[in-house]
Amino acid sequence: MTKREIDVAVDGGNLRVAVWEPDGAVRGEVVAVHGITSSHLAWQWLADAAPDLRIVAPDLRGRGRSQEVAPGQGMATHADDLAAVVETLGLDRPVLLGHSMGAFVSVVAAHRHPDIARALILVDGGLPLGIPEGVTADQAMTQVLGPTAQRLQMRFADVDAYLDFWHQHPAFTEAWCAELEDYFAYDLVPADGSLRPATSYDTTARDTEDLIAGEDLPRAWKALALPTWMLTVPRGLTDQPPGLYPEPLLAPLLEGTDVRHTRNPDFNHYTITMTPEGAATVAELLDDALLATPVRGGQA
Structure with missing residues (x-):
């Protein structure tokens, strides 16, 4: 597997996109979309697990090395960015794979661009969250993201200080590795003589508000037409139960769908x-998903 990074032109700037290319024959193409404060490096473990797939993973605007792209309008803008990536790289109806916010973006992309993909895989995200009406963006961030939102307003003296912060995080108590250190180091950008997480608090608040209170996601979910797989887990961002989708609430939300x-x-x-x-x-x-869905021409 060989990795390269390119810049893809989108409305308002250039999006940094990583491409993992198989060393041999390509069995399928995947556009992998990371979470709300993440980056393309969240998919480096998948590249190791699926070395015969072409994995295309952007840093969403405002994240990673897509810092210079103008702010967008929530899920719809991210969805249009994915369409630009697919077109620029000449991908042929890849599987759209989204984790956390990336799953919501993928659902909206499939609605706004019906020919963009052959299937959707939603990993602990994508299904509209049941947040009460009237909840502000800050309240929603606190409810959904908890300490993750607080981290975005912190500053760090150096990379080691940031790694020390994450060493204390309960989600990674038994999962620390060199790849995680690379992932966290990539997340940092300069900020007035110190370092900060690449995703700003304002960017996260804007996207959180849209995925909770905006119209694009529920409209896209109601019109969901692609074959869709969803994978959920019982523990959340701090390894706490019940996670984003408590089991008693999940079944009614999925009722009547083909997910x-x-x-x-x-x-x-x-x-x-x-x-x-x-x-x-x-x-x-x-x-x-690759076995169950056709590419152009009807071949699996």
Whole structure:
């Protein structure tokens, strides 16, 4: 597997996009979309788990090395950015794979651009969250993201200080590795003589408000037409139960849909993608999606 990074022109600037290319034959193409404060490096474990797939993973605008792109209008802007990536790279109806906010973006992209993909895989995200009306963006961030939102307003003296912060995080107590250190170091950008997480608080608040209170996501979910797989986990961003989708609430939300849902009890919101074992679970769903859905011309 060989990795390269390119810049893709989108409305308002250039999006940094990573492409993992198989060393041999390409069995399928995947556009992998990271979470709300993440980056393309969240998918490096998947690249190891699925070395025969072409994995295309952007840093969403305002994240990673897509810092210079103008702010967008929530999920719809991110969705249009994905369409630009697919077109620029000449991808042929890839599987759209989204984790956390990336799953919401993928659902909206499939609605706004019906020919963009052959299937959707939603990992602990994508299904509209049941947040009460009248909740502000700050309140929603606190409710959904908790300490993750607080981190965005912190400053760090150097990379080691940031790694020390994450060493204390309960989600990674048993999952620390060199790849995680690379992932966290990539997240940092300069800020007045110190370092800060690449995703700003304002950017996160704007996207959180849109995915909770905006119209694009519920409209896209209601019109969901692509074959869709959903994978949820029972523990959330701080390894706490019940996670983003408590089981008693999940069944009614999925009722009446054709979504193929599985729940894996072994992972939390982060480790389902950012560990070798979690990535292997996601790779199995990719196998299912690639086998079950046709590319152009009707071949599987």
